[in-house]
Amino acid sequence: MSKNQSVTGKESFFKRTFGSLTQLKETKVLTICGLMGALAIILGQVATIKFGQYVRIGFSGLPNQIVDYLFGPWIGAIFGGTMDVVKWFISGDGDFFPGFTITAMLGAFLYGIFIYNKPVKLWRVICAQISVKIVCNIILNTLWLNMLYGKAIAAILPARIASNAVMLPIDTFIMFVMLQVVCKVKKNIFDT
Numbered sequence: 426m427s428k429n430q431s432v433t434g435k436e437s438f439f440k441r442t443f444g445s446l447t448q449l450k451e452t453k454v455l456t457i458c459g460l461m462g463a464l465a466i467i468l469g470q471v472a473t474i475k476f477g478q479y480v481r482i483g484f485s486g487l488p489n490q491i492v493d494y495l496f497g498p499w500i501g502a503i504f505g506g507t508m509d510v511v512k513w514f515i516s517g518d519g520d521f522f523p524g525f526t527i528t529a530m531l532g533a534f535l536y537g538i539f540i541y542n543k544p545v546k547l548w549r550v551i552c553a554q555i556s557v558k559i560v561c562n563i564i565l566n567t568l569w570l571n572m573l574y575g576k577a578i579a580a581i582l583p584a585r586i587a588s589n590a591v592m593l594p595i596d597t598f599i600m601f602v603m604l605q606v607v608c609k610v611k612k613n614i615f616d617t
Contacts, residue, residue, distance in 0.1 A: 448496055449503075457495065458504055461488035462511065469512050485512070489533055490540075490600055491607055498537025505533030524569035532561040545604045547597075554597045558589040 448454045465488040473483030489508060493501035509529035513521055539553035567585050571578050 449500060454496060454500070458492055458500070461492050462504070462508055464488040465508050466512060466515060469516070484599075486532075487599070487603060489529075490536055490603070493533050493536040494540045494545075494604055494607060495611060496537075497541040498534040501533035501537040501541075502530040505529040520573075522569060522573050524572065525566070528561045528565045528569065531565070532557045535560065540604065545601065545608050547601055550597055550601045550604065554593055554600065558593060558596075562589050 465485045468487065469483060469485035473485060489501065489505050492504045496504075506526050506529055509526045510521075513525075535556050536553050539549050539556070543549060563582070563585055567578055567582055570576060570581055
């Protein structure tokens with residue numbers, strides 16, 4: 426690969442990811458983000474199962490993944506961080522801890538890196554899910570729980586690994602099917 430090809434590849438990556446921030450001025454984008462935010466709040470309230478204090482299985486992240494797919498990693502990160510704070514205010518569940526907001530933003534960023542402006546492929550969804558589950562769910566959230574509650578990492582890590590391993594194929598399937606539908610709907614919304 427020549428030096429020019431390498432620079433062009435980097436420029437297109439940065440242009441593709443940072444360029445998506447200009448979409449925040451569009452009414453359509455803000456409207457879709459608002460609708461996805463409302464859906465995330467509803468799903469967070471009615472479609473979340475808690476197993477003790479440290480393991481949660483829910484579907485409120487699906488609207489975040491739609492935003493990541495449609496608008497990229499930066500808008501996804503802003504949306505993820507905002508929704509984390511809003512959901513905390515609504516739930517009133519414990520003290521606010523900014524580490525979880527950082528995790529929500531990083532997870533959205535990672536999803537956006539894998540799926541934004543790319544064809545929906547199963548391997549991309551698998552890679553996105555694995556990276557978020559390892560980096561955000563298992564490593565960072567376990568660290569935050571340790572800092573917040575003083576529980577030994579070795580005590581809570583096995584349950585967190587098990588729940589993420591069980592949810593990996595389920596979340597992958599749901600995300601893959603959902604993104605295929607969103608891909609078809611996207612053409613109708615943004616090509617008008």
